[in-house]
Each structure stands twice: as C-alpha cells, then as structure tokens.
Amino acid sequence: MSSVPRQQELIESLGAGLTPVRRLLPPWLRALGWLAVVAAIAAGLLLHFGAAPMLDRFAAVPERAWGFAGAVLTVVGAAWAALTLGVPGRSRAWAWLALPGVLLWIGASGFGCLRDWFAPAANIASASAPPARCLTFIVLVSIPLSALMLWLLRRACPLRPVLTAILMGLASAAAAAVLLAIFHPYDAAATDLLIHGLAVAIVVVANAVLGNRLLSPR
C-alpha cells in the first residue's frame, strides 16, 4: 500500500521535530488556579464591603443563602468539569458535575421568588441598585473570567468544544453572580431573578458561540 510509506514518512518527520514538552497540570489543579482568582476578587469585595450586610441578608431570607451556596457550587463544578473536558479521553459525564449546583441555585432562587410573591415583607430596598446594573455587572465581570478560562483551555485540547464552552460560560456567569451577591442588596423579586437569569443566559450563549470557534481543535 502506498499509504504505509507516507505514514512512515510523517512519523519520521514528527520524530525529527520532537522537542521535550512540559506536561499539562491535572485539570483539578488548573481549576483551583482559576478558582483562586475568583476567590481573590471575592476577598477584595468582602474586605471593602464587609461580610455583615451579606450575612444579614442571608439571615433575613434563608433562600438567598441557599441560592448563594448553589452558585458557589456551580462555579466549582462547572470550572472543574470544563477543564477536565479539555483533556482528550475524559468522559462526557464530567459535565454533570455542574448540575447539583445549578439545581440548588435555580431552585433556591425560584423558591425565594415564589415566597416573595405571596409574602412580600422581607424586601430590602433594591432601588439603590437598578436591575440593568446587575446585568451589566454579571456580563462585564464574566468577560475576563471567561477569557482566563479560555486561555487555560486553549493550552489543552477540548474535543467537545461546545459543551466545554457552555461549562466555561456557566462557571464565569455563576462566579460573577457570586461576586455580585457579596455587595448587591437584591431581593428575590421576579424582576431581579429574571435579570440575573438573563445575564447568565447571555454569558453562557456568548461563550457557547465564541468559545466553540476559539476552542475547536485546529
């Protein structure tokens, strides 16, 4: 077969061009690096605004605390899953890692919203933070976080670019929502929830579209 010498030639030329490479760090370690950046920003915000207002809001409406925990879980799960899927040969099932966090996040926020609907007593004035501002915050903060994750992923080889990009968007959007929750006195009203949902959706879709192009194996 004529293909055998051709392949042999290619193998020899790849061998001739071989240089030692530094192995990629394990996905969990790279996820930890990305999470450390998010944690550093969160620490900065907590230092500036203090933890007390946030904890007061959680005490007033426990669903907020659950929603916050869900968002944090989403950040960790989605970031870990995205970076794991960046390595060839890892199971697609890793994507499910993001699900528990997402369910808790959406569930608790939705529940809070419903309760607010029937007993709108626990409102903390949200007039100081118009809804458009939280949308802008989530979208703007997601951009550098997605860019950092994109850089980490492009150094790997994501063979399922769309799924990986969606997880990347989810991790970034959830991280932005967590950062927002530290200082933003939002209530669980339907408009607020809708705006958050819209912001997260924008980030995830933008990531899926752009990330798919930027992550596709060349």
Place this chain on the structure above:
Amino acid sequence: MHDDTASGSDDADRQRRAWMAAAQSGDRRAYERVLADSVALIRNVARRRGVPADALDDVVQETLITVDRVRRTYDPSRSYDAWLAAIAERRAIDALRSHGRRSRREIQDELALEQHPDRDDASAESERAQHAQRLQAAVAGLPPRQREAVEQLGLRERTLAEAAAETGSTAGALKVNLHRALKSLRERLHGGS
C-alpha cells in the same frame, strides 16, 4: 471474547504509556514507536465511526499531527489508548463532515461535466485562467509558514533538505505545514465552489 485480547491490549497500552511518557521528555525512538503503534488503533476507531476506506489514511495523518501538537495533554497515569481514541474519533468525525461536503460537490460536478464546453472552446481558456487565479489566491491566503512550504516543496520542487536550509525551519515542520496547506487548499477550493 474480550478476555484474552483485553489483557493483551492492557499490556500493549502500558507499553504505549511508557513510550509516550518518554516521548514527552524528548525520546525520539519511543515517540516514533508509539506513533507507529497508534496507526492501527486510529484506523480501527475511524472504521468503527464509518469513515470510508479511501479516507482512512487522511484520518490517520490528521490524528498523528494532532497527537504531535497536543502531546503535552497526555497524562501517563491514564490510558494512552483512551486518549488517542478520543482524538482519532474527533478527526474521524471531521473527515466524515468534509467527505459529505465533497460528495455533495461531486454530484454537482456531473452536471458541470455535461455542460462543459469543448476543449477548444474559447471560454475554456478563460476558465483555465480563472482556475489558476483561484488557486493563486488560495495559496496567497494561506498562513505564511504553510505558504512557504507549498512554494518551496510544491511549486519550486525543492527537496526537503534544500527547503529546510533555505527557510531555516526543520524538515518535519515543513512537511507538517505542507500537509496542512494541502488540506486547507482542498477545503477552500472544494468548499468555495
């Protein structure tokens, strides 16, 4: 049915893991061995995916080039075969897609053949000129390294060693670039029509 082959392929996988780990630290012999060993595996994956026989070699070549590019992502504590199969599968899907595009184009070509003017027709000359122009434009649109490889190896018919000396890049890099260039030219010319 799998028992014997499974333990056999486990041993083989262990061997390939060791070779690839050595290749990551720059061992050329281990690298060529693991690549040569990979060919059959890649063909199997591609065949299972439904890649036609005449496209199997392309999948093998593309997979080997990808393996070379992303070899840093291999973790020797995990299966080499699973890592390779995932890459081969991706390349097989890519090949099926481009094969689909090409066969659609070939159907149109039959029509084109019927309507094709005689060789001596005056328009044939201008058509040939147009083809040449399109090819030229496609070559000009390639990334600089690939264009250089096509010009040196394809158009000026230099040997690999001469081209390598002239461009200052390695023979391996030149070949990889030529391969990539031909692939994107094929796609551009076939896809663009």
